[in-house]
Amino acid sequence: MQDFEDNSQIQSTNRHGFNESNVENTQCKLLDWKGIRKVFGEGTVASTNPLSKAHHMDLGPNYWKV
Known part of the structure; x- marks a missing residue:
């Protein structure tokens, strides 16, 4: 396991291995x-932000607005 001193080096991926920061x-x-x-x-893809709204509800983690 690699240590990261700078958290900006860590990329967020979902359970399917997609990097969610670039898919919008x-x-x-x-x-x-x-x-x-x-x-x-x-x-x-409109949003991968879990706080984005769909029908007045938060999307939540692991959901995308299309």
């Missing part, structure tokens, strides 16, 4: 919930 305004495909990986729409 990125094109994405929306997949169905059942796991058959059928694309049902396309969008743009």
Whole structure:
């Protein structure tokens, strides 16, 4: 394990390994919930901030607004 004296060197990644600091305004495909990986729409990532609102509620951790 590597020690970091400067926390700015640490990049935040989610459980899928994406670096969330650079994904806003990125094109994405929306997949169905059942796991058959059928694309049902396309969008743009609007926010990965857990405090961003969707329908007047905080998104929370590990959720993205598209």
